[in-house]
Amino acid sequence: MEAFLAGMAILADPFALFMIVAGTVIGITVGALPGISGSTTIALMLPITLGLDPVVSLAFLGSIYCAANFGGSITAILVNAPGDPSASATALEGYKMAERGEAGMALGMSAVASAIGGIFSVVVMIVAAPLLSRAAYSFGPPEYLALALFGLSMCAAVGGDSAVKNLIAATFGVLLATVGIDLTTGVERYTFGFYDLTDGVSFVAALIGLFAVGEMLDQATQQMGKPTLLKMDAVRVPGRAEFRKCNRSIWLGSVIGTFIGILPALGATAAALIGYNETRRWSKHKHEFGHGSIEGVAGPEAANNAAVGGGMVPTLALGIPGSATTAIILAGLIVQGVRPGPHLFNEQPRLLYAVFASMLAANILYLVIGLGAAKLFARISLIPAALLWPAVFVLSVIGAYGANQSMGDVWLMMAFGILGFAFRRTGFSPAPLIMGLVLGSMVEESLKQSILIFGDDVVGGFIGRPIALVLFAITALGLLVPPVLRATARLRQPQAREV
Amino acid sequence: MQEGNQVCRPAEARGAAAWHRRSVLLGAAGFGLLGAPSILRAQAAFGSRPIEVVTHAGVGGGTDITARMTAVDAAAALGTEIVVVNKTGGSGAAALAYAAQRPKDGHTVLLLTQTHLLTMLRSRTGTQMEDLVAIARATEDPQVVMVRADSPLRSADELASIGKERSLRFGITHVGSVDHVATVGFAKAAGIRPPTAVPFRGGGDIVVNLVGGNIDVGLLNFAEGEAQLRAGEVRPLMVLSRERMTSLPEAPTARELRIDFVSATTRGYAVMKGVPEDRIARLEEGMLKGLRGPTFSNYLKTSGQALDSVAGRAEWQAQLEAFSNEGRQALADLGVAR
Numbered sequence: 075m076e077a078f079l080a081g082m083a084i085l086a087d088p089f090a091l092f093m094i095v096a097g098t099v100i101g102i103t104v105g106a107l108p109g110i111s112g113s114t115t116i117a118l119m120l121p122i123t124l125g126l127d128p129v130v131s132l133a134f135l136g137s138i139y140c141a142a143n144f145g146g147s148i149t150a151i152l153v154n155a156p157g158d159p160s161a162s163a164t165a166l167e168g169y170k171m172a173e174r175g176e177a178g179m180a181l182g183m184s185a186v187a188s189a190i191g192g193i194f195s196v197v198v199m200i201v202a203a204p205l206l207s208r209a210a211y212s213f214g215p216p217e218y219l220a221l222a223l224f225g226l227s228m229c230a231a232v233g234g235d236s237a238v239k240n241l242i243a244a245t246f247g248v249l250l251a252t253v254g255i256d257l258t259t260g261v262e263r264y265t266f267g268f269y270d271l272t273d274g275v276s277f278v279a280a281l282i283g284l285f286a287v288g289e290m291l292d293q294a295t296q297q298m299g300k301p302t303l304l305k306m307d308a309v310r311v312p313g314r315a316e317f318r319k320c321n322r323s324i325w326l327g328s329v330i331g332t333f334i335g336i337l338p339a340l341g342a343t344a345a346a347l348i349g350y351n352e353t354r355r356w357s358k359h360k361h362e363f364g365h366g367s368i369e370g371v372a373g374p375e376a377a378n379n380a381a382v383g384g385g386m387v388p389t390l391a392l393g394i395p396g397s398a399t400t401a402i403i404l405a406g407l408i409v410q411g412v413r414p415g416p417h418l419f420n421e422q423p424r425l426l427y428a429v430f431a432s433m434l435a436a437n438i439l440y441l442v443i444g445l446g447a448a449k450l451f452a453r454i455s456l457i458p459a460a461l462l463w464p465a466v467f468v469l470s471v472i473g474a475y476g477a478n479q480s481m482g483d484v485w486l487m488m489a490f491g492i493l494g495f496a497f498r499r500t501g502f503s504p505a506p507l508i509m510g511l512v513l514g515s516m517v518e519e520s521l522k523q524s525i526l527i528f529g530d531d532v533v534g535g536f537i538g539r540p541i542a543l544v545l546f547a548i549t550a551l552g553l554l555v556p557p558v559l560r561a562t563a564r565l566r567q568p569q570a571r572e573v
Numbered sequence: 574m575q576e577g578n579q580v581c582r583p584a585e586a587r588g589a590a591a592w593h594r595r596s597v598l599l600g601a602a603g604f605g606l607l608g609a610p611s612i613l614r615a616q617a618a619f620g621s622r623p624i625e626v627v628t629h630a631g632v633g634g635g636t637d638i639t640a641r642m643t644a645v646d647a648a649a650a651l652g653t654e655i656v657v658v659n660k661t662g663g664s665g666a667a668a669l670a671y672a673a674q675r676p677k678d679g680h681t682v683l684l685l686t687q688t689h690l691l692t693m694l695r696s697r698t699g700t701q702m703e704d705l706v707a708i709a710r711a712t713e714d715p716q717v718v719m720v721r722a723d724s725p726l727r728s729a730d731e732l733a734s735i736g737k738e739r740s741l742r743f744g745i746t747h748v749g750s751v752d753h754v755a756t757v758g759f760a761k762a763a764g765i766r767p768p769t770a771v772p773f774r775g776g777g778d779i780v781v782n783l784v785g786g787n788i789d790v791g792l793l794n795f796a797e798g799e800a801q802l803r804a805g806e807v808r809p810l811m812v813l814s815r816e817r818m819t820s821l822p823e824a825p826t827a828r829e830l831r832i833d834f835v836s837a838t839t840r841g842y843a844v845m846k847g848v849p850e851d852r853i854a855r856l857e858e859g860m861l862k863g864l865r866g867p868t869f870s871n872y873l874k875t876s877g878q879a880l881d882s883v884a885g886r887a888e889w890q891a892q893l894e895a896f897s898n899e900g901r902q903a904l905a906d907l908g909v910a911r
Contacts, residue, residue: 117632121645124868168794188590214787257772260748269662269670338777393800396776398632405638408796408875414802478631526771527742527787558869 081427085435090130090395094432095434097137098439099516103506104138105145105530108282108473112142113398118546121404128410129425133432135403136386140192140400140436143342143379144444147184152177152454155286155473158278160381163374164503166233170366172407177452182311187324191376194328195335195383199390200430205417206336213337215523216360216536220514220545221337225344226509227549233364233503240506243497247510250275251518258522270482271293277343278477280511282470283487284504290463290470311448312368320372323353325375334377335384338396339516340382347509349377355552364503378496378524383398383433390414427554438495602872617678617862618833619852623654623723625675626842629668630683631661634775634792642682642872647863651855664750677845679852682708682860684845687751690896694904695749702897704844706853707890710841710861712873713882715814716755716792719803719807721783726790729763729811729830736765743768744779754903755792755836758854759813761906762827762834767800785806794838795820796878813837820877839896843887 084090101504104115116135124129144157151168164184169394213221229244230237231280253264254274271308278377310451312320326347335344353365353373375378388394393414413421419426454462461503474487497504528535630636637659644655660668665688676683683689684706692729693701718732724730726741733847735741737820743760745752753770771788773779776797782804783791783798791807795818801807802821809824813836817826827834842860844853863869864883873880884892 114632119639120638120640121868124645211780211785212781214785255747257747257774260750269667272663272666273661338781339774391800392781394781396777401634402632402638409642409872411875413799413803416804479659480662480667500762523771523773526769529769 078427079427080417080424080485082176082431084129084133084302084428084431087130090133090432091137091435093126093130094137094435094437097134098127098141098430098436098443101138101141101353102145102440102443105142107147108149108155108157108278108286108469110448111158111278111399111471112139114180114339114403115142116402118404120354120402121381123407125407128412129428131410132403132406132412132425132429133193135406136429136433137436137439139399139403140382140433140568141440142380143189143382144185144192144440146378147188148181148444148451150285151180151184152451153286154289155310155466155470156281158342159161159281160346160378162181162281162285162343162373163229163346163378164371166350166503167363169285169289170364171368171371172409172452172455176310176366176368177366177455178311178365178448179316179446180371181451182445183316183320185314185369185441185448186317187327187372187375188379188444189441190324191328191378191380192332192382192422193434194376195332195380196386196430196433196437197383198332199383199387201428202488203387203391207387207416210392210394211340212252214459214539215520215527216539216542217545218337218339218522219524220542220549221340222513222520224545224552225351225513226517227357229509232351232354232509233502233505234497239500239502243502243504244510246278247285247507248509249510250280250431251511251514257519258526268482270436270478270480270486274515276474276477276480276483276486277511279474279483279487280490281491283466284476284494284497286470286506287487287491288498288504289442291491291495292461292498293463307507316368319359322356322371322404324376326352326356327373328380331377331380332384335381336387337509338388338394341385341397341419344516345384346513347375349510350374351482351509352506363385370510380439386429390418390429391416401541403458403476416472429510441532448540474554478554582841590769591706617676617680619679619855620651620653622649622680623656624856625656626680627656627658627660627672627681627683629661629663629665629686629688630659630684630788632659635712635714635796636686636840638872642869643711643842643860643863645863645868646866650862650866651859654722658818663692665692670694670885672845673700673704675845677847679724679844679848679856682846682856683843683845684805684840684888684895685837686840687900690893691749691751691754691900691904694897696899700845700881705843705893706846706848707886707893708842708844708853708857709864709888710882710884710892711864711869712838712840712878713884714794714838714876715818715879716836716838717798717818717824718759718810718827719791719793719798719802720789721785721786722806722808724789724808726810729825729827729832730811730842732790733763733765736760736763736768740766740769740857741790742788743770743807744782744791745770745772746775746779747772749904749907751838752792753907754900755813757907758836758899758903759827759834761773763832773793780807783870792836799877800862800897811876818877819879839892841884841893843889853886861885 082265094361104110146161147164150156150161153171154165156162156165168180215503230240233240255272330349331345334340357369385400389400389404395404416550474483586790617791626640628640640657672681672683720726752801779791782788782796810820811827813823813827814820
């Protein structure tokens, strides 16, 4: 408790507080800009923070990390360009809401859900990090295979006009995931000799193309009538009714996000996608999904921000970073003389609690900024399309180039833009494609790793893994139960009428 | 907006750069009037532009951080800015291709690892070892043979006896990588059966799967397994360095156990051949000052690496050539040489 208070005392230090506020503002800004991510910013800031007190520098980096994940949702909602890959699920529903003139509602809900998810995961991290970090060890390739299949099993239900179209898009995504050097054989697949493809299809380029460029092309074909403009006072932010509706999605997203964040091989993007799937599965308003569901904003936003605190668990408790961002924060910790590991929680509690305190503060700060500025940000969607979309396009090109500093990625983005446009015209959704792209390579890699690990007895190997078996069973139930229920309901109905 | 670019511009260096730029400009103008050879005019004065350090690694990995930590003090020593450029793709091929097309005026420095050497040997690039000139070595992080705390492989002898009965599962990063080459080389030197190489995305995944019991052995850097070593969850069987490591004083070297094998994650700086000799000398001096400066020294110490990781041009060049020869043989053994 003493250490907790000493850690919290960081918030009373004016300089430290200034750095946390600065980190939050920087984080929201870079998070919102496609192409410059939180991880890049933290890498750029790392050498600068070396001269600072370790506690202050970690508080600064931690607050950028928290805020950047929220910032990604702003551009996702307003212009369909996810500022961060983890905001792609948010774009699916949030942009549809903005098109209806409910940008303020989506932004406000994103801020609240993000903050709740973020704070939930930080609290979990404070209370149970050393304990929960053990979960990372119980997840080997067979368990990841089961989890990735569980995520993929929902792809037919999410997104476009029909289950068949969704499956086609998802299969295409899985196919795209095979591009690049194969991890287990070292063979190049579908790279056509381009260096840009050896590490696989650039995720940032694909997302920006599918969402932002696809939307721009679509807008370009529709620019006939006068754009409808909304007045400032017409911008509504969410009220009690909306929060009551999203309550369940937010908590579901928070728990899923924290859990997935703890697993080093999965990050905020996977957390948001699985959060989106589950929000839809447990929602009472399934029909709204795909047409601008506010729950579809709340669930994934809570999940991707909860993955931030979750991601800190293995980083601090095991010294194993789950993402590029946590890898840099880990390097920052090590250079400052902090040795991560289970003992960290006993040896340097003051520093640890200062990190917690700063992450809590950052979550509250971006909530205030996000809610306060929601009405203002929402005005962006009122900019005439002829001015807005070219500007978005310029940002998209810079964003696609920036991630790997390669022109190849820009061409890739253009190709995905055309694909995104074609999708829109033919009733396909990018959602299943992204799911296939994110989870497809994990299915393939973890299956091949499992086979290598199990050797000759693959079936026996899987039977000996209870966690994997449970996940396989849940996946099977999720696929089989709805059709069975539907069939029995159809059988019962006529009988009920007769009685 | 340029991702991965980081500028270190200490105040005193800025002044020095401006002064230097002015004097060089004056000098160049003077030579121009005297009808100096065109080469002097063709090349930008040294230090007149930021120096680009090109790495094949994405932002955030050990290689990227090495570059950024060097840049802090090297920028001051060289009197100019240092920008880290991440050219990922093709296991170093993209970084090599980028460096090859830049002017050879000393403003483009490659951060080279064994990965680049293997890539060149697999002839994925126009650039070969002969086209590179070493500048300075930055890190030499020995690999440690680690097993789970309760593993039946309690000693090097047991590793050898069990390894002769069945093929042990070693965690590696992708096939044909430096780790893979080291694993095969180690198995050969230790006289065990060819191991089952299970590829993972990175060192962190290997540690998790080692503790989780999915693999038998991992060749890891000290820092990658430090938390688990300290928690007593993994044990070092031996270190693959020439001398014992100060961070793991009890672990014997492989050579002490009569396994003649040495392997380390090595990173250092190099430029393309064609850079004028005087600039190479200045780069070596400046980079070494950066590598021996407080920031980088502290980084080496905190990540459990020896300070003598830093070495000058002559030693680094010899080592690169030796690597290149060993790598050729190893790739042929793996059957992945092209």
